[in-house]
Amino acid sequence: MNWLSQSEEPATLRPQRSIGGVTFDVVVEEQHEDTLEITEHPVEHGANISDHAFMKPASVTIRAGVSDGSGSIAGEKAGVSVYEALQTLQKAREPFDIITGKRKYRNMLIETLSVLTDADSENALVVTADCREVIIVKTQTVSVPPRSRHRNAGKTGGTANKGQKQAKRQSILKAGIG
Template sequence: MPNFAGFITIDPKRSIDTIVAHVTLEEVGTDELQITEHPVELGANITDHAFKKPADLVIRCGWSNASLAGVLNGVQGLISALSGGDAFGSDYVSSVYNQLLALQESRIPFDVSTGKRLYSNMLMRSLGVTTDEKSEYTLMVTAVFKQILIVQTQATTLPPRDDQAQPEATAETADTGTKQVVVGVPAPGGWQPPNG
């Protein structure tokens, strides 16, 4: 069993969608501003030359079969295995791991709550798990999340061409049909300038 000395919290308000970790060891959030490297004209609006990138979040957290939920789930798994069910993945940490994998596979944005902030519209970019002889009955994961920027678009209808001052510049594009390329044939005697 891993040494949990110095862990951050066992606070239930921290969650990955609806999955609550028993222990959170580390939360690393990154908010980044993309700033132009090109020269900016003096007096220009700087906000036109920088934009906020989606948030990144890394969480190291864990679960244990020794918890109350783990013990209850272990009893259910044992009963299932004795009655002919599959023993693989029947313990508590395996079921949590399968929930995390299913959440990642769903590719549906969800919320992640940390001790400092609620991150909305997140996807799990990677899920790392390490198991050794000391952690066989625990699940320690490193989950990497990326925020998805979701926008809402709107369609509008422009006023009729006749009501516009410069319809060639502001009117909707019109389908004028298929254009054919015509090979030019010189006039008899060759080309003559328009002035004769």
């Protein structure tokens, strides 16, 4: 039995929505985008062919708000401090995590920050953050066995600069009529 709700169901805590640890009073909208890129190659006759597909980096657009009535640093408006924190995240260019209502994103950067202030939003911050995943690769140094230990050492030798070579047209007769 869960002592908080007096029910048989276990209590679950959902992490608060945030961009790099920066939280908001309200998240108005989240737009998630996951795209599969399917390659296309033209052929002489017929439709283009596709021989490969890969996932593009994930992106998410978050529209959120903070009221200046929220708890803030002495004398500073909450909207200003949140906006400055988001600008600092963007300028740092260091990947961070984003927590949304649907999922957690890792290795994200803020691509665009947009703020519109009008008569209705003068005492609040309504910000739109376009964020995109950055793909980070890990490299390592490995040892390669000496050339003499290769299976076909004569054929797998190093490269040699033989200057520029001009492409030659191949005769249809030499290639064979297909």
